[in-house]
Amino acid sequence: MIGLLKSEVLKIRSTQVWIWMLALAVALSTLFTIGASVDAVSDYRHGRDVDYYSLFTASTQVFFALMVLGVLGLTTEFRHKTITPTLLATPNRWQLLGGKAAAYGIFSIIYSIVCLVASFATAIIWLTATNVPLHFGDGVPGGVVKVFVTQVLFGIFGLGLGALIRNQAAAMVFSIVYLAVLNFLLAGIPWVRKFWMFEPGGAAQGFVSHGTITGLSDDTHLLNPTQSLGVLIFWCVLLLVLGGWLSLRRDIS
Amino acid sequence: MSSTEQPTHTANHAGTATGDGRIVIEHLTKVFGTQRAVDDLSFTVEPGSVTGFLGPNGAGKTTTLRMLLGLVAPTSGIATVNGVRYAQLRRPIQTVGAALEASSFHPAHTGLQHLRIYCAAAGLPSSRASEVLDLVGLSNAGKKKTKGYSMGMRQRLGLAATLLGDPKVLILDEPANGLDPEGIRWLRGFFRHLASEGRTVLVSSHQLAEVQAVADRAVILNQGRLVRAGTIEELSAGTSTAVVRGPDLRPLQQALASAGMQGTTETDGSLRVRADELTQIGHLAFANNVELHELSLEEFDLEQLFFTLTEGAHRGASFESPETAQYGAIQTQGGPR
Numbered sequence: 267m268i269g270l271l272k273s274e275v276l277k278i279r280s281t282q283v284w285i286w287m288l289a290l291a292v293a294l295s296t297l298f299t300i301g302a303s304v305d306a307v308s309d310y311r312h313g314r315d316v317d318y319y320s321l322f323t324a325s326t327q328v329f330f331a332l333m334v335l336g337v338l339g340l341t342t343e344f345r346h347k348t349i350t351p352t353l354l355a356t357p358n359r360w361q362l363l364g365g366k367a368a369a370y371g372i373f374s375i376i377y378s379i380v381c382l383v384a385s386f387a388t389a390i391i392w393l394t395a396t397n398v399p400l401h402f403g404d405g406v407p408g409g410v411v412k413v414f415v416t417q418v419l420f421g422i423f424g425l426g427l428g429a430l431i432r433n434q435a436a437a438m439v440f441s442i443v444y445l446a447v448l449n450f451l452l453a454g455i456p457w458v459r460k461f462w463m464f465e466p467g468g469a470a471q472g473f474v475s476h477g478t479i480t481g482l483s484d485d486t487h488l489l490n491p492t493q494s495l496g497v498l499i500f501w502c503v504l505l506l507v508l509g510g511w512l513s514l515r516r517d518i519s
Numbered sequence: 520m521s522s523t524e525q526p527t528h529t530a531n532h533a534g535t536a537t538g539d540g541r542i543v544i545e546h547l548t549k550v551f552g553t554q555r556a557v558d559d560l561s562f563t564v565e566p567g568s569v570t571g572f573l574g575p576n577g578a579g580k581t582t583t584l585r586m587l588l589g590l591v592a593p594t595s596g597i598a599t600v601n602g603v604r605y606a607q608l609r610r611p612i613q614t615v616g617a618a619l620e621a622s623s624f625h626p627a628h629t630g631l632q633h634l635r636i637y638c639a640a641a642g643l644p645s646s647r648a649s650e651v652l653d654l655v656g657l658s659n660a661g662k663k664k665t666k667g668y669s670m671g672m673r674q675r676l677g678l679a680a681t682l683l684g685d686p687k688v689l690i691l692d693e694p695a696n697g698l699d700p701e702g703i704r705w706l707r708g709f710f711r712h713l714a715s716e717g718r719t720v721l722v723s724s725h726q727l728a729e730v731q732a733v734a735d736r737a738v739i740l741n742q743g744r745l746v747r748a749g750t751i752e753e754l755s756a757g758t759s760t761a762v763v764r765g766p767d768l769r770p771l772q773q774a775l776a777s778a779g780m781q782g783t784t785e786t787d788g789s790l791r792v793r794a795d796e797l798t799q800i801g802h803l804a805f806a807n808n809v810e811l812h813e814l815s816l817e818e819f820d821l822e823q824l825f826f827t828l829t830e831g832a833h834r835g836a837s838f839e840s841p842e843t844a845q846y847g848a849i850q851t852q853g854g855p856r
Contacts, residue, residue, distance in 0.1 A: 273640035280636065281627040347623045350590065351680060354617055355640035357589045357606040518590040519582070 274369035295325035295381040303392035310398045319476040323409040325385035329420035336424020341434035359514040374421030429509025469497035540566040540687040540719035547596035556582045558743040569714045571730035572723040574740030580723040612641035616681030617690040626666030651679040670697035691722040731821040763790040764813035771809040
């Protein structure tokens with residue numbers, strides 16, 4: 267298993283995709299934090315309470331970059347037909363999926379830590395420069411841990427999605443459409459939005475959010491953080507198992 | 520494959536084989552939709568032999584090899600190496616080296632990176648990657664990205680990957696595809712090198728002359744079914760052909776038919792007579808006062824056997840006698856169904 271993990275890490279490191287994705291994730295993380303910092307400064311100057319929790323968890327949305335990286339994990343193997351030598355070296359397909367999940371988990375952890383550091387640095391510099399006091403209470407440490415866990419889980423979620431949809435283009439289009447369109451539609455369509463809490467995007471919101479979420483209708487509810495984490499983990503496991511069961515069991519021809 | 524086999528040969532028992540490199544295919548069948556790509560195929564590749572796996576396009580060679588390597592699930596039957604399925608091998612890369620296609624590389628990886636990835640997966644030192652690149656003559660291109668590799672270089676890189684674990688069994692699918700004459704010449708030497716090391720090699724190839732030069736055995740497939748398998752000696756037994764040319768060979772044709780010798784008339788007027796030696800034909804020509812411009816013996820040619828078995832093509836009009844008609848039919852139809 268150690269060999270397999272080394273092999274998978276080497277695969278990721280051997281191309282430039284990971285570094286570009288990291289650069290994108292850091293850039294977005296910084297951008298989201300700047301937006302939240304501007305709001306924080308405005309709130310402070312108008313005498314309103316500064317939402318430090320939202321400020322320091324602003325990089326949550328970067329999870330989509332980790333999801334995309336995860337999607338590439340298996341779809342790249344099928345696209346370039348390297349799945350053949352990969353399976354010759356590791357014929358047990360469940361073992362292979364486990365090795366990939368571990369490797370992408372490790373990269374997701376690294377990505378998440380780097381993004382959080384970038385986010386924190388941006389917020390601290392911005393608030394200090396604008397003479398807004400820094401405050402790390404209001405559940406900020408717990409929120410940061412939740413952001414970290416969410417991002418890592420979405421990396422593995424992406425891997426499962428890639429196992430399920432082997433075609434790289436189709437998997438990428440689905441990921442983007444889901445994150446940019448479907449996720450918001452599901453949160454907005456009457457009756458359907460009652461179930462948004464059970465959908466990965468809704469579960470992520472339920473896990474990370476702190477208090478009332480703005481922009482949602484009255485009948486859109488979120489599960490509590492523990493339940494939301496359970497739903498998120500359920501989706502990751504479901505996609506990995508379904509992907510392993512349906513996709514990896516297929517003939518490699 | 521101890522004797523020339525017909526499709527109804529005896530199956531071997533995979534469970535009794537040991538870690539000696541024996542490949543056993545038993546009643547292997549693969550159905551894609553309504554098409555039977557491989558149909559009740561059984562044969563054995565003996566340890567330490569080089570076996571040519573031959574058949575026209577679509578004969579089921581690649582599907583068979585993929586089933587053997589656990590990449591394609593058989594509809595029925597079993598394929599084993601060392602008595603176990605590939606997926607159950609404890610150290611697959613150290614047991615079997617397989618090259619199935621010349622394009623299984625990430626274009627952004629260098630040749631060295633590609634090999635190091637599989638070294639890591641197999642628990643081999645990364646220095647092994649450089650060693651095998653050297654073996655296939657690619658050491659100078661190891662740091663070049665595979666997207667810049669020619670087809671010949673890709674084939675060599677694929678072959679290098681097969682050698683990573685120094686396996687006793689090698690399975691190569693069309694390794695000569697896309698190679699230029701220099702590459703084919705290199706491949707011939709590579710085959711000889713593998714054979715000299717006593718490895719079990721199963722190679723599917725269209726380069727029949729190359730296979731014949733190095734193979735001990737051949738398995739010939741057509742439309743998913745085994746049409747002939749055996750050692751090259753067994754396959755060549757009784758297949759030598761005498762070529763006879765002359766201005767008027769009709770008296771000789773009659774004499775040969777009366778003597779029970781089978782043959783065909785070619786479109787250029789020459790005769791091809793199945794014979795292991797020329798004495799009797801020469802005597803009949805002399806006795807019948809037939810002028811000859813050529814009387815030569817054509818030795819066994821795997822390519823000719825291949826085309827005969829897989830296409831059932833007749834060469835010109837037959838003049839065989841009733842006694843030899845059955846023999847001729849077997850040779851051209853590729854064995855019983």
